[in-house]
Amino acid sequence: MTGPARRLRSIGWGDGLFRGVLAALASVVPLLFVGIAGLLAVSAWPSIRQFGFSFLWTSTWDPVADVYGAAPMIWGTLLSSLIALIIAVPLAVGVAIYLTEFSPRWLRRPVGTLVELLAAIPSVVYGLWGIFVLIPLLRTFVVPPLQAVLGWTPFFSGTFFGNSMLAGGIILAIMILPYISSVSREVLAAVPPSQREAALALGATRWEAVWSAVLPYARAGVLGAIVLGLGRALGETMAVVMVIGNRHDLSVSLIEPGYTMASIIANEFNEAAGLQRAALFEIGLVLFAVTVAVNALARLLVWRVARESAVGSRAI
Amino acid sequence: MMPRAVRRRVFSRLMTGLTLLAAVLALAPLFAIFADLVIRGASSINLDFFIRNPAAAGQTGGGVANAIVGTLIIVGVAGAMGLPVGIGAGVYLAEYGGGRLGGVVRFLADVLNGTPSVIVGIFAWTWVVRPMGHFSALSGAIALAVLMIPMVTRTTEEMVRLVPHSLREAALALGFPRWRTTVRIMVRAAWPGIVTGALVAVARIAGETAPLLFTTLGNLNFKTDVMQPMQTLSLQIYVFATGPFEEWHRLAWGAALVLMALVLLVGVVARAATQKRFRDG
Numbered sequence: 001m002t003g004p005a006r007r008l009r010s011i012g013w014g015d016g017l018f019r020g021v022l023a024a025l026a027s028v029v030p031l032l033f034v035g036i037a038g039l040l041a042v043s044a045w046p047s048i049r050q051f052g053f054s055f056l057w058t059s060t061w062d063p064v065a066d067v068y069g070a071a072p073m074i075w076g077t078l079l080s081s082l083i084a085l086i087i088a089v090p091l092a093v094g095v096a097i098y099l100t101e102f103s104p105r106w107l108r109r110p111v112g113t114l115v116e117l118l119a120a121i122p123s124v125v126y127g128l129w130g131i132f133v134l135i136p137l138l139r140t141f142v143v144p145p146l147q148a149v150l151g152w153t154p155f156f157s158g159t160f161f162g163n164s165m166l167a168g169g170i171i172l173a174i175m176i177l178p179y180i181s182s183v184s185r186e187v188l189a190a191v192p193p194s195q196r197e198a199a200l201a202l203g204a205t206r207w208e209a210v211w212s213a214v215l216p217y218a219r220a221g222v223l224g225a226i227v228l229g230l231g232r233a234l235g236e237t238m239a240v241v242m243v244i245g246n247r248h249d250l251s252v253s254l255i256e257p258g259y260t261m262a263s264i265i266a267n268e269f270n271e272a273a274g275l276q277r278a279a280l281f282e283i284g285l286v287l288f289a290v291t292v293a294v295n296a297l298a299r300l301l302v303w304r305v306a307r308e309s310a311v312g313s314r315a316i
Numbered sequence: 317m318m319p320r321a322v323r324r325r326v327f328s329r330l331m332t333g334l335t336l337l338a339a340v341l342a343l344a345p346l347f348a349i350f351a352d353l354v355i356r357g358a359s360s361i362n363l364d365f366f367i368r369n370p371a372a373a374g375q376t377g378g379g380v381a382n383a384i385v386g387t388l389i390i391v392g393v394a395g396a397m398g399l400p401v402g403i404g405a406g407v408y409l410a411e412y413g414g415g416r417l418g419g420v421v422r423f424l425a426d427v428l429n430g431t432p433s434v435i436v437g438i439f440a441w442t443w444v445v446r447p448m449g450h451f452s453a454l455s456g457a458i459a460l461a462v463l464m465i466p467m468v469t470r471t472t473e474e475m476v477r478l479v480p481h482s483l484r485e486a487a488l489a490l491g492f493p494r495w496r497t498t499v500r501i502m503v504r505a506a507w508p509g510i511v512t513g514a515l516v517a518v519a520r521i522a523g524e525t526a527p528l529l530f531t532t533l534g535n536l537n538f539k540t541d542v543m544q545p546m547q548t549l550s551l552q553i554y555v556f557a558t559g560p561f562e563e564w565h566r567l568a569w570g571a572a573l574v575l576m577a578l579v580l581l582v583g584v585v586a587r588a589a590t591q592k593r594f595r596d597g
Contacts, residue, residue: 014493014495014496015493015494015495017495018494018495018498018499019408019412019494019495021404022404022405022407022408022411022412023408023412023417025400025401025404025405025408026404026405026408026409026413026417026418026421026469027417027421028401028405028465029405029421029424029425029428029465029466029469030420030421030424032424032428032462032465032466033424033427033428035439035443036428036431036435036436036439039439039442039443040435040438040439043438043442090338091338091341091342092338092342093338094334094335094337094338094339094342095335095338095339095342097335097338098332098335098336098338098339099339101335102332102335102336103336103339111339111343114343114346115339115342115343115346117346118342118345118346120519120520120579120580120583121349121523121576121579122522122523122524122525122550122575122576122579123523123524123525123526124523124525124550124553124554124557124572124575125349125353125523125553125572125575125576126349127553127554127557128553128557128568128569128572129348129349129352129353131557131558132352132356132557132565132569133348133349133352174345177342181342205324205325205327205328206328206332207327207328207329207331207332208324208328210331211331228430231430232430234432235430235431235432235433235434235435236432237432237433237434237525237526238525238526238550238554242554242557242558262432262434262526265434265435265437265438266434266437266526266529269437269438269441269529269530270529270530270533280438281438284434284435284438287432287435288431288432288435291430291431291432292427292430292431294430295426295427295429295430295431296423296427298430299423299426299427
C-alpha cells in the first residue's frame with residue numbers, strides 16, 4: 001500500500017475511535033436514566049406487591065403495624081407546589097414582562113442577573129432562612145391577620161406552630177421564581193419584534209401590545225416556564241424538609257404542618273428498613289415519574305417558542 | 317368618565333407599574349436573604365471558625381474546618397468524575413448529535429436535569445453505599461457527579477454549537493481529520509463557554525444537601541479519607557439549623573455565609589471566563 005493511502009486509512013480509524021469514545025460518554029446519560037428508573041422500580045417492588053394501587057390513596061403511615069400509604073405526602077407535595085405557583089407565577093411573569101418590554105435597557109442585565117441569583121442560593125440556606133427569618137415573620141405579621149379574617153375557613157384553621165404548609169409554599173415560591181422568570185424572559189425575547197410593532201402601529205398602548213400581541217404568541221413558552229417551575233417545586237427537598245413540619249396528616253389547612261414526597265425520603269430513609277424502605281422507594285418512583293412527565297411537558301412547550309434552548313440547564 | 321383613549325393609557329401605565337412592582341417584590345427576598353446571611357453569619361466568623369472542628373453538643377466555640385475541607389474534597393472528586401463525561405457527551409451532541417442517540421441523550425439530559433436530587437441520593441445509596449456496606453464521601457461525590465453530568469452535557473453542547481460553522485469547514489478543507497477539527501478547532505473555540513458551564517454546575521452541586529444525606533452522611537471529626545463519612549458545609553448547616561442549641565444556630569449561619577460566598581465566587585469566576593467572548597443572555 002502506498003504512503004498517502006495508508007495515511008488516509010489511519011485518519012479514518014482515528015475518527016471512528018473518537019466518535020466511539022464520545023458516543024460511549026453520551027450513552028452515560030440514558031444509562032443513568034434507565035438505572036434510576038429500574039432501581040426505583042425494583043427496590044419499590046415489595047411495597048408495590050403488598051399495597052397495590054391503594055398505596056396512592058391510603059393515608060396511613062404506620063411503621064409499627066408496617067402499613068404504608070402515600071396519600072398525605074402526595075397531597076402535601078401538590079398543595080405546597082400549588083401555593084408556590086400561586087405566589088411565584090404573577091411575580092415571575094411580571095418580572096419577565098417588565099425586563100423584556102418596559103425596563104430601561106441598562107437595567108435589564110443587572111436586574112435579570114439578580115433575579116437569577118436566587119437560583120444560586122443553596123436549598124439548605126433557604127431552609128435556614130425559612131426557620132429563623134421567614135417563620136418568625138409569618139408568626140408575627142402574616143398568620144394572625146390571616147386567621148382573623150379567614151380563620152373560619154378550613155384553609156386557615158388550627159394552630160400555627162411555625163413549621164407549616166404555608167411556610168413551605170412560600171419558600172418554594174421564592175426558589176422557583178428565578179426558573180420561571182428566566183425561561184419566560186427567554187421566550188418573550190424570542191417573540192419577533194414585528195408582533196409588537198404591528199400592535200403599536202394599530203394604535204395599541206404599550207400594555208395592550210404586550211397583552212394582545214406578545215403574550216398570545218409566547219403563551220406556550222410561558223406555560224412551559226410555569227410547568228418547569230412546577231417540576232422544581234414538586235421535587236425540592238431540603239428547604240421543604242426544614243420548614244414544612246414533617247407530619248403525616250391529611251389536612252387542607254395551610255397553617256398546619258405537612259409532608260411532601262421528597263421530604264419524607266430525606267427524613268426517614270436512613271432509619272427505614274424492610275417494607276418501610278420499599279415504601280419510600282415507591283414514593284421515589286412516583287415522584288420520579290411525575291417529575292419526568294412534568295419536565296418533558298415543559299420542554300415540549302418551551303421548544304414551541306424558543307427552539308432547542310437548553311431548558312433549565314442554566315442557573316446563576 | 318374619562319375619555320376612552322385616556323383610560324387606556326392610564327391602564328397601560330398601571331400595568332407597567334405592576335410589572336415593575338413584581339420586579340421589586342422578586343428582588344426583596346434576595347436582598348433579605350443576603351442581608352441576613354451577612355448580619356447573622358459574619359458575627360460568628362473568626363479564626364476559630366476556619367481552623368477548629370465543631371465543639372461537643374451544647375458547648376460554645378468550635379468551627380467548621382472539617383466541613384469546609386470536606387466540601388472541597390467531595391466537590392473536587394465529583395467534578396473529576398462528572399465533568400469529563402458531561403463535556404464528552406456535550407461534544408458528542410454538538411458534533412454527531414443529529415441522529416437517534418443524539419435525540420435520546422438530549423431529551424433525557426433535560427429530563428434528568430429536572431429530577432429531584434434526593435432521588436439521585438437514593439440511587440447512589442443503592443449502587444454504592446449498600447454494596448460497600450458503609451457510608452462514604454465517595455458515594456456522595458458519585459451522586460453529585462450524576463447531578464452534574466446532564467447539566468454539563470447541555471451547556472457544553474450549546475457552547476460548541478455557537479462556534480461558527482465556517483471554522484469547521486476551514487479546518488476540514490485544510491485536510492484536518494474530523495476528530496482533530498473537533499478537538500483543536502471547535503472545542504478550543506468553545507472552551508471558555510464550556511468552562512463557564514462546568515463552573516456553574518460545580519457551583520450548583522456545592523450547595524447540594526439531599527443527595528448527601530444517605531451517602532456522605534456527615535462527620536463531626538476532621539476526615540480526608542473519601543472512603544469514610546465526611547462533613548460538608550451543606551450537611552453541617554442542616555444538622556445545626558434543625559438542632560436545639562443556640563451555638564449550633566450561630567455556626568449554621570456562619571457556615572451558610574461561607575457556603576454562599578463559595579458558590580458566588582465560583583459563579584463570578586464562571587462569568588468572567590466568558591465575558592470577553594460571548595454575551596450571555
